[in-house]
Amino acid sequence: MDPKNIIICRCSDVTLADIYELFDEGYTSFEELKRIARVGMGPCQANTCGKMVQWEISKYLKKPLEEVPFHNMRPLTLGVKLRAIKEAAEDEE
Amino acid sequence: MQNKEAIVIGGGPAGLTAALELLKAGASVCLIDRNERLGGQLTKQTHMFFGSEKQYASHRGIDILEILTNSLGKYGNKLEILTETTVVGMYRDKVLSCVSGDKFFKLQGEKIIFATGASEKALPFENNDLPGVYAAGAVQTLMNEYGIKPGEKVLMVGSGNIGLIVSYQLMQAGVEVVALVEAADRIGGYLVHASKIKRLGVDILTNTSVKRAIGKDSVEAAEIWELDEQWQGIEGSERTLEVDTICVAVGLAPLTELLQQMGVNVKYVNELGGNVPILDEQYQTSVEGVYACGDLANIEEASSAMVEGRIVGINAARSLGRSVENADFRIKALRHELKDLRGGPPGDKVRKGLKKLGVAT
Helix, strand or coil: CCHHHCEEECCCCEEHHHHHHHHHCCCCCHHHHHHHHCCCCCCCCCCCCHHHHHHHHHHHHCCCHHHCCCCCCCCCCCCCCHHHHHHHHHHHC | CEEEEEEEECCCHHHHHHHHHHHHCCCCEEEECCCCCCCHHHHHCCCECCCCHHHCCCCEHHHHHHHHHHHHHHHHHHEEEECCCEEEEECCCCEEEEEECCEEEEEEEEEEEECCCEEECCCCCECCCCCCEEEHHHHHHHHHHCCCCCCCEEEEECCCHHHHHHHHHHHHCCCEEEEEECCCCCCCCCHHHHHHHHHCCCEEECCEEEEEEECCCCCCEEEEEEECCCCCECCCCCEEECCCEEEECCCEEECCHHHHHCCCCEEEEHHHCEEEECCCCCCECCCCCEEECHHHCCCCCHHHHHHHHHHHHHHHHHHCCCCCCCHHHHHHHHHHHHHHHCCCHHHHHHHHHHHHCCCCC
């Protein structure tokens, strides 16, 4: 299988080959991959790529999945327009 | 910010029954769902359910939805339904931020019930971004909700109940299921579903997976290969199948992101689909007054989700100081129903997973 043709993160177009390359550079945690390659930061918020990334890390580090931490999740889960947040804040006042 | 007595997030089978029990006990409920219609997976389940009469066996999922929404209709202004509303942020003080269209607003709940369900797992194989590669849930939505055929010739990947049932539904819609591949050495779902599609002539190939999708602008064929005991593909075992659709049904992962945002303790349990919240006897998470049920707590059938929803609804109502008739007896009976649903070989995985989580089954 050619890892260049396997998409791991559809939101940011990250292939399995990109992930392997980052592993070899020493980035082997979800948090690092997220910061460098943006996996898990797109519209799906890791709901598509997350489990695949975790699985690849587990295989690379030869650790069971239970020991591969998932990424930290923070609000907001969707893109929200600043105007909507501003209007909500004005309503509160 | 509006304060609510009880907020239920997710209007699928678990959320609907949790809301019903709360309403029955006299509580006010705000039920939030991001879709246009309530029902979650029930909206696309055209097959009949198993189990006992108590979980609406021999009814189709879509009809169960009608029964449940009709019951909700009795509670008038005690029930507020917010559809097309997505909870986008969840905070430790039980404040939720929501988005509905262009509107952003905050709610706070005395009790919050999470019934957010699960998302489908994706599979890494070559050209997995080619149009024609679908998740099984998407195929079900297209066919059963919108009446659109996803293609003419399908390769199904995964033999859990979803893979088996969607294969059958594809055939009902006149689509050819060319083969069903399963990476494990045995069929994952109920044998009664598997036998049905086998009788209709579908090859179920175990120890086999998809290697790559082939096609220029969309799927024109799929290459499958056999797997060894380490789940690695065996070179030379490749076969090409002429298909225009690859349907991926390789399991579900609980949607815990909102719970994790508010700092609820979760644990990774493979058998339950991934990270799941750690729950006490009451189905309460590590944050007081926050409950979880359904696929979010562990991946199971809608029947179990409905039972869990009822248990959570009763528990939450009681902790709100509402009196629930025969509560102890009913919880005991509901727990018994869960035990029955999880009995036998099909329940092995869930029982093993719950044991790892420290839940008595």
